[in-house]
Amino acid sequence: MAAQATFKSIKALVPLFDRVLVQKFKPETKTASGIFLPASATSNPLPEATVIAVGPGAPNKDGKVIPTTVKAGDRVLLPGWGGNSIKVGEEEYFLYKDSEILAKIEE
Template identity: 85%
Template sequence: MAAQATFKSIRSVVPLLDRVLVQRFKPDTKTASGIFLPTSATNTPLPEATVIAVGPGAPNKNGQVVPTTVKPGDRVLLPGWGGNSIKVGEEEFFLFKDAEILAKIQE
């Protein structure tokens, strides 16, 4: 199970190295026809998220810093599980390594 931390403001969280702070999209709690879905049906995290903040990058084997491949505001595809959970009030955010992000979603 991933560690969880609680903060008063998401602005106080600054990712280090190649870490990426994201907020997953929330699953719909009702269908298009207006039927409310039970919590158990919406418990699986959605694979899409919005990038909130990124670290400066991590050094490669030569010591050169390789920047992260995403930037704040990007929509990304995440693995089904993983990351470190961060709670800010009722909002939940996750920290992933840049290499764990599966894809950037182009609009």
């Protein structure tokens, strides 16, 4: 299980290096006609998320900072594992390394 931390405001959290703070999309649990769906019907093997904040980047072997590949507001595809969970009130966010993000979703 991923480590958990609790904060009063998401603005209090600033990712460091190449870390990316995301909020996963919650799957619909009810159809338009009001039928509740079981968790097995709504699970997505690769979760999608919205990027909330990013760190400035991580230094390479020469000391040059390489910026993250995503920015706040981007939609991304995450792996089915990893990430550190962060609770802010009832909301749950996750921190991933930039290199762990599988793809950016462009509309």
